[in-house]
Amino acid sequence: MYKPPYRNLFESGKLARRAEQLTAMLASCNICPLDCNINRLAGEISRCYSAWLPIVSSYCPHFGEEPALVGTNGVGNIFFGNCNLKCSYCQNYEISQRWKEERKNEISIERLAEIMIELQDIHGCHAIGFVSPTHFVPQMVEGILEACKFGLHVPIIYNTNAYDSVEVLKLLAGIVDIYLPDIKYAEDEMGYRYSGVKEYVRHSRAALSEMHRQMGNELIVGEDGLVKRGLIIRHLVLPNDLAGSRETLSFIANNLSSHVTLSVMSQYYPTNKVTAENVDKFESLQLLNRRIREREYDKVLDLLDEFGFENGWAQEFESQDYYRPDFSNRIIPFTR
Ligand code: SF4
Numbered sequence: 158m159y160k161p162p163y164r165n166l167f168e169s170g171k172l173a174r175r176a177e178q179l180t181a182m183l184a185s186c187n188i189c190p191l192d193c194n195i196n197r198l199a200g201e202i203s204r205c206y207s208a209w210l211p212i213v214s215s216y217c218p219h220f221g222e223e224p225a226l227v228g229t230n231g232v233g234n235i236f237f238g239n240c241n242l243k244c245s246y247c248q249n250y251e252i253s254q255r256w257k258e259e260r261k262n263e264i265s266i267e268r269l270a271e272i273m274i275e276l277q278d279i280h281g282c283h284a285i286g287f288v289s290p291t292h293f294v295p296q297m298v299e300g301i302l303e304a305c306k307f308g309l310h311v312p313i314i315y316n317t318n319a320y321d322s323v324e325v326l327k328l329l330a331g332i333v334d335i336y337l338p339d340i341k342y343a344e345d346e347m348g349y350r351y352s353g354v355k356e357y358v359r360h361s362r363a364a365l366s367e368m369h370r371q372m373g374n375e376l377i378v379g380e381d382g383l384v385k386r387g388l389i390i391r392h393l394v395l396p397n398d399l400a401g402s403r404e405t406l407s408f409i410a411n412n413l414s415s416h417v418t419l420s421v422m423s424q425y426y427p428t429n430k431v432t433a434e435n436v437d438k439f440e441s442l443q444l445l446n447r448r449i450r451e452r453e454y455d456k457v458l459d460l461l462d463e464f465g466f467e468n469g470w471a472q473e474f475e476s477q478d479y480y481r482p483d484f485s486n487r488i489i490p491f492t493r
Contacts, residue, residue, distance in 0.1 A: 159377070159385040161312050162331040167305040175328050176302045179295035182325070183209065189241045189291050190322055190360040205241045205292035206256035210263035211300070212238030212293070214252035216272050218280045222314075223420050223470050225376070225384045226335070232286040232314060233276025235269070238262050241292045242318050243353035244341075246395075246445050250429035253289060266296060270303035277311050283383050284335065286314035291321050298332060312385050319361035320354055326367045335384060336368040339391040339422075343401025343408070350441050351399065362408060365390065374416040376468075389469070393422045394457050397444045402457045410464035419461070419469035423454050424476045 166172040182188055183197040193203035200208045218231035226232050238252050238259035247253050264272075276282045290297050301313065312334035319338035340361055342348045348357025368388050376387035390409060394400055409417060431445045451474050458471055 159312070159379045161310065161334050161385075163301060163313065163334075164305065164310060166331050167302065172298070172302050172305065172332065175332065176295065176298045179298050179325070179328055183295055188294055188322065188325055190320060190356070191241055191354065206239045206260065207292050208260075208263075209296075210265065211269050211296035212259050212262045213264050213269065213272065214238035214259055214262050216276065218276065218282050219286065222286065222337075223384075223389060225378070225382070226284060226286075226314065226389075228283045228381060228383045230281040230283060232284050233273070233280060233282030233311075234286040234288050234316075235272060235276075236288045237290055237293045239292065240289050240318070241354075242320055244318075245351050245430040245442060246425070246427065247429050248424075248426075249289070254429070266299045266303055269296065269300035270307065270309075273300060273304040273309055274307050277309060282311065283381070284312040284314050285309070286316050286337075288316045289318065290315055291317055294325050294329065298329075301332065317364075318352075319364050320352075320357060321360070321364040323363050323367045326364060326371075330371050334386045336372060336388045337391060338365060338368060338388075339393055340365060340405050340409075341393065341400060343404030347399055347401065351445070362412070365409070365413065369413045369417065374414050374418075374468075376418055387418065389418045389420055391420045391422060392457075393425055394449050394454055395425055395445070396447050396449050396453065398453070399444060403460055406457075406460050406464050406466070410466065415465040416468065417466075419466050421457060421461070421469070421471040422476070423449060423472045423474050425449055 185194045186197050191204050195201040195203045197208045202208050213235055215236040219234040220227050220231045222232050236252055239256055240253040273285050276285060287297050314335045314337055315333040316337040319340050342357050345356055345358050348354050372388040377385045379385045394402060426448050427446050431442050436442045436446045454474050
């Protein structure tokens with residue numbers, strides 16, 4: 158039976174020290190590469206509109222993740238509110254960009270721990286998946302520490318936009334079991350234009366390299382056939398090749414390995430700021446104002462062969478028809 162390394166860290170007292178180290182970073186916040194240097198412990202807020210208490214916008218067993226994570230009872234996803242990126246096309250915008258409103262969903266660390274235990278023990282989820290965790294890493298680790306006291310034992314999934322700090326990721330070694338980063342762009346200009354951050358490429362690639370250093374290529378699979386540990390790199394294909402798929406896949410093959418596990422996603426659809434009204438006003442949004450074409454998707458799938466990738470998943474092209482979260486329903490935001 159798989160025992161997550163965070164249990165050993167908990168038993169040796171090291172998990173408490175890591176939580177303390179991470180929480181101390183909030184006093185002059187450099188938890189993500191934006192380096193805002195504000196005191197979140199004193200209630201100050203900056204780019205991610207998040208202070209000390211974690212914002213949990215929704216939580217539920219989720220069946221839409223990669224098949225080898227989901228199993229019969231799903232991943233127990235905990236959706237943090239707000240975000241360190243401001244993606245124009247964010248599919249979770251109802252919880253990631255309603256900055257002031259989401260602060261109403263602040264909860265205590267004890268409640269965060271309770272949610273983890275509920276997902277594990279009541280819903281039987283095979284893992285706890287933290288969605289958009291970057292700006293809440295210290296709170297996440299404090300929550301895991303608290304939940305360990307009540308028997309948390311399933312793998313922890315870190316489901317991130319990859320704009321993560323390497324220093325913080327190093328402190329997550331042995332705490333996170335499965336890294337699930339989505340690598341978004343291969344050009345900084347796109348990162349700035351569509352997600353509002355500088356140097357996305359340098360930071361995301363450094364983050365991926367650190368995740369790969371910790372996990373290597375191999376996925377550890379349990380007796381139940383589900384992934385317990387490893388790195389799965391997601392790549393959402395955008396229209397007009399705004400995601401720079403060739404450059405991104407080439408980086409992964411040449412700088413990490415072609416033996417890593419990839420998850421290529423076709424589910425993009427125009428949403429959030431990509432509305433008819435905005436598209437008329439802002440030329441840059443025009444390029445995002447359609448789904449991807451089957452031909453565009455097939456080209457990316459051909460690159461998998463070209464670069465020698467053998468492990469992973471590619472969403473069906475039709476996924477854009479059914480993968481649409483609706484966070485106006487916070488209890489069941491996904492229909493599948
Ligand atoms: S986590 Fe938030 S406050 Fe801290 S550096 Fe990033 S955006 Fe700024």
